[in-house]
Amino acid sequence: MAKQGSGSILQFAPLQSSVDEGFWHRLSSLKLNKFGIDDSPIPISGFYAPCSHPQVSNHLTLLAESLPSDSNDESTMPPVIRGNRNRCSVPGILYNTNTMEGFHALYKQGLLKAEAMKIWEDIHSGKAVEDCAVLSRVLLISFADLKKWNFHYWFAFPALALDPSATLVDLRPASQWFTLEEAESVSAACNEWRNSSVTADVPFFLVSIDSDSHAAVKHLKDLEACQRDGQKLLFAFYDPCHLPNNPGWPLRNFLALISARWNLKTVRFLCYRENRGFADLNLSLVGEALITVQQGWREQQCVPNAVGWELNKGRKVPRCINLAKSMDPTRLAISAADLNLKLMRWRALPSLNLEILFSLKCLLLGAGTLGCQVARMLMAWGVRKITLLDNGRVAMSNPLRQSLYTLDDCLNGGDFKATAAVRSLQRIFPAVEAEGIVMAIPMPGHPVSSQEEKSVLEDCKQLNDLIDSHDVIFLLTDTRESRWLPTLLCANSNKITITAALGFDSFLVMRHGPGPFNSIPNLKAETENSLAAGMDNLALTNTDGQHRLGCYFCNDVVAPTDSTSNRTLDQQCTVTRPGLAPIASALAVELLVGILHHPNGIFAEAEIANSSSGGNFELPLGILPHQIRGSLPHFQQMTLLGHSSNSCTACCSTVVSEYRKRGMQFILQAINHPTYLEDVTGLTELMRSANSFQLDWDDDIEVADDECVEL
Amino acid sequence: MQKEDIDQISQIDTREEETCCSRNEDVLDDATLVQSNHHELHYCDFHIVYSSTFRVPVLYFRAYCSDGRPLPLDEIEKELPACASKELSKKKWTFITQEEHPYLKRPWYKLHPCGTAEWMKLLFLSDTANPKFEVVLELYLLSWFSVVGQVFGLRFYFKISN
Numbered sequence: 080m081a082k083q084g085s086g087s088i089l090q091f092a093p094l095q096s097s098v099d100e101g102f103w104h105r106l107s108s109l110k111l112n113k114f115g116i117d118d119s120p121i122p123i124s125g126f127y128a129p130c131s132h133p134q135v136s137n138h139l140t141l142l143a144e145s146l147p148s149d150s151n152d153e154s155t156m157p158p159v160i161r162g163n164r165n166r167c168s169v170p171g172i173l174y175n176t177n178t179m180e181g182f183h184a185l186y187k188q189g190l191l192k193a194e195a196m197k198i199w200e201d202i203h204s205g206k207a208v209e210d211c212a213v214l215s216r217v218l219l220i221s222f223a224d225l226k227k228w229n230f231h232y233w234f235a236f237p238a239l240a241l242d243p244s245a246t247l248v249d250l251r252p253a254s255q256w257f258t259l260e261e262a263e264s265v266s267a268a269c270n271e272w273r274n275s276s277v278t279a280d281v282p283f284f285l286v287s288i289d290s291d292s293h294a295a296v297k298h299l300k301d302l303e304a305c306q307r308d309g310q311k312l313l314f315a316f317y318d319p320c321h322l323p324n325n326p327g328w329p330l331r332n333f334l335a336l337i338s339a340r341w342n343l344k345t346v347r348f349l350c351y352r353e354n355r356g357f358a359d360l361n362l363s364l365v366g367e368a369l370i371t372v373q374q375g376w377r378e379q380q381c382v383p384n385a386v387g388w389e390l391n392k393g394r395k396v397p398r399c400i401n402l403a404k405s406m407d408p409t410r411l412a413i414s415a416a417d418l419n420l421k422l423m424r425w426r427a428l429p430s431l432n433l434e435i436l437f438s439l440k441c442l443l444l445g446a447g448t449l450g451c452q453v454a455r456m457l458m459a460w461g462v463r464k465i466t467l468l469d470n471g472r473v474a475m476s477n478p479l480r481q482s483l484y485t486l487d488d489c490l491n492g493g494d495f496k497a498t499a500a501v502r503s504l505q506r507i508f509p510a511v512e513a514e515g516i517v518m519a520i521p522m523p524g525h526p527v528s529s530q531e532e533k534s535v536l537e538d539c540k541q542l543n544d545l546i547d548s549h550d551v552i553f554l555l556t557d558t559r560e561s562r563w564l565p566t567l568l569c570a571n572s573n574k575i576t577i578t579a580a581l582g583f584d585s586f587l588v589m590r591h592g593p594g595p596f597n598s599i600p601n602l603k604a605e606t607e608n609s610l611a612a613g614m615d616n617l618a619l620t621n622t623d624g625q626h627r628l629g630c631y632f633c634n635d636v637v638a639p640t641d642s643t644s645n646r647t648l649d650q651q652c653t654v655t656r657p658g659l660a661p662i663a664s665a666l667a668v669e670l671l672v673g674i675l676h677h678p679n680g681i682f683a684e685a686e687i688a689n690s691s692s693g694g695n696f697e698l699p700l701g702i703l704p705h706q707i708r709g710s711l712p713h714f715q716q717m718t719l720l721g722h723s724s725n726s727c728t729a730c731c732s733t734v735v736s737e738y739r740k741r742g743m744q745f746i747l748q749a750i751n752h753p754t755y756l757e758d759v760t761g762l763t764e765l766m767r768s769a770n771s772f773q774l775d776w777d778d779d780i781e782v783a784d785d786e787c788v789e790l
Numbered sequence: 791m792q793k794e795d796i797d798q799i800s801q802i803d804t805r806e807e808e809t810c811c812s813r814n815e816d817v818l819d820d821a822t823l824v825q826s827n828h829h830e831l832h833y834c835d836f837h838i839v840y841s842s843t844f845r846v847p848v849l850y851f852r853a854y855c856s857d858g859r860p861l862p863l864d865e866i867e868k869e870l871p872a873c874a875s876k877e878l879s880k881k882k883w884t885f886i887t888q889e890e891h892p893y894l895k896r897p898w899y900k901l902h903p904c905g906t907a908e909w910m911k912l913l914f915l916s917d918t919a920n921p922k923f924e925v926v927l928e929l930y931l932l933s934w935f936s937v938v939g940q941v942f943g944l945r946f947y948f949k950i951s952n
Contacts, residue, residue: 090823098858101896135831138856143894244821325823386819392828398857405860405897418863418888425885 089247089368092320094127094139094328096234096389101143103230103402106175106223108149118177121146125169125217126162127282129317130352133362136327137319139169139217139236146173162212162280164273164356167317171217182222182231182397187388194218194237195385202336203379208299211283214332218387220397228406233397234389238331241372242383245334245346250324250366253349260292262360269315269351269358272296282317283333286349302341313365318350326350326364328387338370339377345369409509416508420461430699435675436461442545443467444520444565445555446496448655449579451483452664453553454504454513460672464512465504466549468542469496470519480657516545522560526751535750536743543568551671554578554631555664563729564746566630570594570730571738575681577671578631579663581655586663589706590670592628592723593681595732628685628705629721632729656711666707673703685720728756831856832869836944838935839892846906847931849938850891852898863888863899871943901938910934 109121123146127139162168174190176182194216201207207214221232254262265286272278278296285297288311296315297305305312314337320327330348337343350364375381391398404410424431439462443450446469454465472493478484481496483503488494497515504513518538521527527535546552546568554562554576562578569576569591576591676698677683685705696702702718709716725731737745737759748755756762818824837850853861853869863886891898913933939945 088820090821092823092825095856097856100854100858100860101894103858104896143896240819240821244819322823331821384819386822390818390824393824393826400857400859402859404862411897414862415888422885422887 087247089245089366090325091238091328091331092136092322092325093387093389094236094319095136097138097140098232098400099140099142100402100405102141102145103223103400104406105143105146105149106173106221106230107225107228107406109146110175110223110225112149116177118175118181121173121175123171123173123217123219125171126166127169127215127317127319128165128167130319130321130327130362131354131356133321133354133359136321139234139319141217141219145171163276164279167280167282168212169215169217170213171219173219173221175221175223177222179222179224179231182220185220187220187233187235190218190220191235191237191385191387192382194235195239196382198237198332198335199239199339199379199382202332202339205340207336208302208340211281211299214283214336215329227401228403229399229401231397231399236328236387236389237385238328238387239335239383240331240386241334241338241370242376243371243373245368245370248345248367248369250326250364252323253360253363253365256365257288257360258292261288261294264288264292264294266358266360268294268296273353273356273358282329284315286313286315287311288313313347313349315349315351318352318363320350321352321362323364326366334368334370335383338372342377344371412508413510416461428699430676432676433461436672437463439551439675440464440549441466441551441553442549443553443555444561445469445553445557446481446483446500446515447471447477447555447557448480448660449555449581449664449667450496450553451481451500452661453555453579453667454500455482455507456665456668458504458508458511460668463510466514466516466545467497467500468516468518468520468545469500470517471496473499480660482661516541518542520556520561521564521746521750522558523563523749523756524560524753527747532747536747539564539743539746546574547572549574551575551577553667553671555667559631562631563749566591566632566729567734567738570630571735573597573681575671575674576630577667579667580631581659581663583654584656584659584711586659586709587706588663588666588670588709589631590628590674590681591630591730592705595627595723595730595735597682627682627723629723630727630730633724633727634721635728659709659711662709666709669700670704670707673698673700676700677703686718687720688718726760726762728760728762731760733760832861834866834942836942837891837898838931841903844903844906846903846910847934848900848903848906849941850898850900851942860897866899870941901941906934909937913937 114121123141125139125141125145128137130137172194174185176185198207198214198216201213216237218235218237219232220235221230223230253265257265265288268286272281272284278284281298283299285299285302285305286294287297287305287308288294289308290310314333316327316329316333318327318329326348327350330350333348334346337346346368348366348368350366351358352362352364353359354362376383388395404414420431420433420436424433441457441462441464443453443465446454446467450467450469454467457465473481473484473488473496474493475489477496478486478489483500484496485503488499488503495515495517497517499515501513501515504511518541520542521535521539542564546565552565552569552574554565556562559580562580566576566578571594573594573596578587578589578591580587674680674683683703686702687704688702704718704720706719706721707716708719723730725733728734734756832853832855834851834853838847839850840846841848851866853866855861885902886899887902888897888899890896910930910933935944
């Protein structure tokens with residue numbers, strides 16, 4: 080910037096705008112709740128303060144308080160703003176349009192002239208001398224796109240142009256213009272002016288210095304008195320600009336006032352600037368301007384030209400800001416949830432793998448008491464992709480125990496649980512990617528007629544595809560037999576499978592072991608697995624002999640059959656103590672998180688909780704059990720371990736290879752013929768030989784899950 | 791993708807406005823300084839708010855660009871002086887949450903106050919004299935600030951305390 084010598088045109092540094100995000104927030108709120116499509120101009124107040132930093136100019140700022148209140152009980156009054164030393168209030172007006180086209184169609188020159196006219200009138204009426212804050216005004220045009228949270232806007236700071244422009248006689252740091260004594264006195268007087276709540280926000284004032292180098296700060300209306308005294312007189316103003324060679328924008332209208340009202344030709348001015356809250360006369364400037372306006376310029380009816388539209392990086396275009404991240408409620412919810420989980424990682428669990436949770440796809444079979452709770456727990460852990468499968472509709476008794484449903488879901492026969500659950504999840508956390516599948520799971524012991532066969536096979540196929548396309552499957556249905564097919568399919572696809580089952584006052588939560596046909600990764604040497612050496616050969620090897628962990632059916636002696644017919648009402652409805660479902664669901668999800676953080680994942684060996692393990696765990700989340708069985712009457716839970724059974728009706732190698740060989744035909748046979756599975760697995764044979772010992776077999780074993788039956 | 795939209799709009803405006811401006815000089819005149827350097831500045835506001843739940847002062851902060859766009863936490867952390875980000879990572883009690891500012895009702899970040907009472911006790915443990923309340927209050931705030939300020943590399947100027 081060339082230093083301005085005497086005789087050159089006095090150039091002012093334009094004001095710069097700064098809009099606090101709260102301003103847009105309140106404007107949005109006003110638009111949505113109060114104004115609607117009414118686009119009448121809105122009175123606003125801007126704020127500025129003298130420059131407080133040698134390298135950075137202060138801006139003219141709009142805050143939430145710049146707009147009228149958005150609460151319903153107050154009318155749209157212009158905001159009554161009491162300034163303070165950090166905020167000089169600038170009256171202004173906002174034209175907010177309803178469309179982008181409307182924004183561009185605004186007659187900007189006309190709007191600017193109208194605001195300039197107000198200043199001109201205040202100058203001539205004397206109001207500008209009484210209340211000098213009106214010498215500065217702010218004009219804002221905007222278009223708020225409240226769907227995308229884009230705010231287009233353009234500021235103008237109306238300035239009356241002198242014609243011709245004023246010339247600069249001299250400009251230098253104030254400390255170089257005042258004597259040392261004068262400087263000290265001026266600083267003191269200005270600091271006093273700034274510290275008093277009455278004058279702190281009065282941005283234009285007079286500084287008069289008497290022959291004793293004693294300075295006094297006066298209001299503009301005292302000008303005549305000061306001139307009479309014949310003392311040194313400076314026209315001072317709060318200058319937001321920091322530049323050493325240019326005064327700030329507010330001086331423009333100040334000079335217009337001085338010329339129009341008092342007809343002064345030579346004006347000595349003080350650009351008042353501060354540092355750390357105190358007058359800084361090195362940063363402040365004293366200058367002398369020469370005003371030589373044309374004849375007639377001062378006449379009231381002849382309104383001067385106005386300039387002042389703000390440039391956007393040097394271009395005459397509006398600005399735009401996108402605030403979706405801080406204003407869109409969904410985005411805020413996402414960032415809050417993320418931050419929460421990251422906090423857990425910082426504070427307590429540095430090895431927490433959030434990425435795996437975010438990308439995990441979970442399939443929940445059953446959207447009842449267990450399904451609803453598991454879904455919520457998964458979301459709390461940061462899981463976003465959840466699929467719920469359920470055939471039923473929400474019944475009137477459900478909302479009490481099934482935490483995703485409310486009464487509305489029960490009306491008119493009840494919505495499908497799967498769809499209602501998805502809706503509910505989205506209301507809780509809009510960013511969830513939830514899907515609902517309305518489907519019945521084909522079950523052994525519930526034979527199908529030939530007409531239904533086709534659709535049942537389709538269901539089997541769909542279930543298989545679902546299992547294949549997800550990473551984790553939760554078995555949360557209310558019957559044993561409905562768990563059979565999913566268990567088989569999961570064992571076939573080697574998917575992480577978690578079962579939760581409820582008795583009246585007891586529960587079981589377990590993770591299924593890996594399927595029978597999988598290469599076991601090289602685990603610890605203690606397994607003494609000679610097969611582990613030749614990984615290539617393991618693809619089709621039967622791993623039953625490797626003590627893989629069992630599934631839900633591994634301990635059963637009978638195949639799953641129809642457990643729902645011929646039962647009393649309370650058995651059919653699986654009524655349980657209400658506390659069980661939340662406990663079991665929570666444990667199921669925590670167990671899953673444990674698996675995900677275990678280096679061996681689905682192949683992880685099982686650990687048993689014992690009191691001697693204390694607080695030191697190998698893994699940060701603690702032990703990884705196989706089964707957790709809990710009893711409410713005892714307020715106790717135990718961790719158990721069960722290995723897979725060679726005769727398991729769901730996951731043994733015989734069954735899985737039959738499935739692989741014959742596919743849907745095998746399934747159909749299992750569904751339609753109650754004893755088929757027992758025959759295939761050799762259980763029939765086993766029972767026959769056991770019967771010959773004349774032992775009593777309980778026919779109804781499947782009801783009780785609270786006893787471990789060792790084979 | 792939105793950035794492209796904005797630029798498109800700006801393009802339209804440029805054409806419109808430049809024709810507009812050649813007719814009416816409503817933007818610049820010879821008395822307007824035209825600046826060529828446009829520095830991007832980041833601002834950070836700090837508020838000290840009393841928490842009635844924890845009964846201690848809490849440091850709230852937020853950062854934004856000169857056009858008002860808020861800066862996310864990871865960008866703020868990048869700009870902290872090196873010693874400060876070390877403080878942030880090592881001390882167990884300095885962690886940052888995002889919460890609604892109690893008065894401004896907008897999302898701000900804050901240094902969580904759950905540990906403040908504890909470490910303030912340590913600072914004051916040795917103080918056995920019974921000074922006047924105003925002195926205690928000032929001492930408390932100074933001590934508190936000297937600790938939390940470290941997280942941001944904020945230093946304290948004693949001139950203010952006089």
